[in-house]
Amino acid sequence: MREKILIVDDIQANTQLIAAILEQFNYETVEANSGMEALELLKDHNVDLVLLDIMMPEMDGIETCRRIKKDSQNIDLPIIFLSARNDTDIVVQGFKVGGHDYISKPFDNDILRIRIKTHIELKRSKMQLNKAHQELQQLNSTKNGFMRLMSQNLKQPVSEILKINHLLKELVDSKELAVYINKLNSSVKQLEKFSSTAVLLNDLKLNSNELDMAQVSLQRLVNEALLQQSAAISSHNLQFEMKPIASDLQVSGEKKLLVLALVKLFEAIISNYEKGTKTLIEVNQEHDRIKMILEVRGELDPESKEQLNFSRNLSLMLSKLILELHGFEISSYQSISGEGFIKIIF
Structure with a gap:
């Protein structure tokens, strides 16, 4: 199917000449000899491009273009202005009202053909990208719905398994069976954590442009996150120590999410390091950025398969996503002597 081009010029001889040229290049053409006629033709014809003369009586090309673009269906319709006037102000006006290109009269036929083909x-290409984007959004929406449904449907059976495990633990005398029950209990809790964290990740990606930004104290963020993890820290016999900060350093972000990022960060350390591990938290200001270093002094749990890896550890993945949504940076590395380090740049 041939592309269709609307040619608009108040002189009929000009539209006929351009139409004859374009026919040679295998384009279908529609002609209009005024801005009003062009607007009417666009209601009945689905055109791929408009060639629009600027200097026309009653309604010039600038006003015609403005009215064409007023219709939401024509937002992406390419409009190339044609004019014998080489006036910069007119050209700038044309681009401001939605024009895509400008060709001076008299024009070279090959240049006209190449400009038309390009636009x-x-x-x-833009239409294909938009279509692909819409399809991806639909797939993403389906995936998010599935993740949420999966999480909701897992809650009840997980809760039931935990209750049964608790009853079994009370009834069973065998130490060997008790060990298996504890392992099952731990695995079910991991499954519960995985499903809820996966939903959180999806929700954050969907609502990444809706952060409620405010200045918050970094000391308070750390204190609140440590308080939320205090029971887990105590039960695992771990230590978290924050070195005194010279001044009350502030960061910009959504407090609730930043606390969650630190909670998940501490959770990754708690679940992957052996008892007795000590984590030192040091905060310094370097120029206009704040740097937080977490030095983890301890041995990794032999059964831990996740370690401090952002691509494998779900808690770290969530923490990283939250921090990066705020424009912050997080990385981890290990020293030769075995200490683990996590660095956050606010």
């Missing part, structure tokens, strides 16, 4: 291909 039609750009329009087609």
Whole structure:
């Protein structure tokens, strides 16, 4: 199917001449000899591009372009202005009202053909990208719905298994069976944590442009996160120590999410290091950025398969996503002597 081009010029001889040229290049053409006629033709014809003369009586090309673009269906319709006037102000006006290109009269036929071909291909590519984007959004929406449904459906059976495990633990005398029950209990809790964290990750990606930003104290963020993890820290016999901060350093972000990022960060350390591990937290200001270093002094749990790896540890993945949504940076590395380090740049 041939591309269709609307030619608009108040002189009929000009539209006929351009139409004859474009026919040679295998384009279908529609002609209008005024801005009003062009607007009417666009209601009945689905065109791929408009060639628009600027200097026309009653309604000039600038006003015609403005009215064409007023219709939401024509937002991406390419409009190339044609004019014998080489006036910068007129050209700038044309671009401001939605024009895509400008060709001076008299024009070279090959240049006209190449400009038309380029703009039609750009329009087609944009349409394909928009379609692909819509399809991806639909797939993402389906995936998010599935994740949420999966999490909700897991809650009840997980809760039931935990209750049964608790009853079994009370009834069973065998130490060997008790060990297996404890392992099952731990695995079910991991499954519960995985499903809820996965949903959190999806929700954050969906609502990444809706952060409620405010200045918050970094000391308070750390204190609140440590308080939320105090029971787990105590039960695992771990230590978290924050070195005194010279001044009350502030960071910009959504407090609730930043606390969650630190909670998940501490959770990763708690669940992957052996009892007795000590984590030192040091905060310094370097120029206009704040640097937080977490030095983890301890041995990794032999059964831990996740370690401090952002691509494998779900808690770290969530923490990283939250921090990066705020424009912050987080990384981890290990010293030769075996200490683990996590660095956050606010």
